[in-house]
Amino acid sequence: MSRFTFDRRRRALLLGLPYLLAGCAFPGTGLVGWAKSDAESFAAERQRRTPQPQSRARDGMAAPECFGRLLEVYRRDETVPLYVQSQKISDSTGLSHPLVGAELPTDLTDMLITSVSRIGRKTVYIPNDLDFRKNYTRAGAPLSVRVPKVLIGGSITEFDRAISSTARGADAGVSFGKGKGKSEGSVGEKGAYTISRLTIDLNLADVASNTMVPGVYAANSMKVINETAEGNFDFAIFGNGLGFNSINRYLQGRHDAIRLLVDFSVVQLLGRYLAVPYWRCLPESQADASVIERIERSYLANARSLRVKWIQSTLRDYGYALPQSGVYDAATRAALEATVRSLAIRRPLSLDDGKLFAELYVRIPVSA
Structure with missing residues (x-):
């Protein structure tokens, strides 16, 4: 190849550089388009590999709705719902402040209200809004005040960033041109995997007595995954660098994790209070x-x-139409024996066995 032909190709490459780089500046074209496609495929791949917080809900049913179905069975005879109110549920870690990046939401109260409302008609949330009441009272509007039975309090109490972290990397390079650096190429790949932990504490107070309900609390944690994959390739010709760099980051939704923690904690808190499974x-x-x-x-x-x-x-909830007579007759005993046998409960039939009754009670069928 003649020097003239070689120089002409070099000039053509250099003249084409602006057009190549210009293509990177518009979405959907050049490297920006590649990056968008990479990001979408990377996120889809990680979602398939890593269970999302919401995907852990049993049979696709969210916890509050499932809990509402439980209450329809276990509190069937209760005509008055459980009236619930809450204090402001906030961040106690300080990481919601803008000066530290506002990594967490400042106020979780709306999430909690939504969780309680999703349970259904057996629990009713009472807004804790004094300004609302004052404005209506001043306007002369009739306003009845419903007193809550219980008051929920709590906050985000922990956010442990990077409790576990791993990283790996590799790179390689090659040079052409007899050591004069006329043509150089390199390729590298790095990966990092970081786990953080969120904790929410909720507690319950009895409004009438103005005391905390002993033994009724929720303290739950969830791990959040932050995964980064970085690959780079660059090539230098005659000192004019062409480079391609790709960084993919997959972060399980921190706010989704918090919402799920609130859902689970509300269900646990009220479930403990009402003594249902x-x-x-x-x-x-x-x-x-x-x-x-x-x-x-x-x-x-x-x-x-x-x-x-x-x-x-x-036993009525197991399908036996028994009169609630309080008499331990033959029909009651036969129904009890059949139910214990079908559930494979290995306990003797005795009215003095609290564990036997508890096993029957917590396994009452609930429709999906």
């Missing part, structure tokens, strides 16, 4: 020993006839 609505959750113990104690505190009524009422 709320864990059936929380994926991968174990039975709550404190709730089961309360069920056992409440059952054993009854006289014999009332214990029989509780068993007859529970």
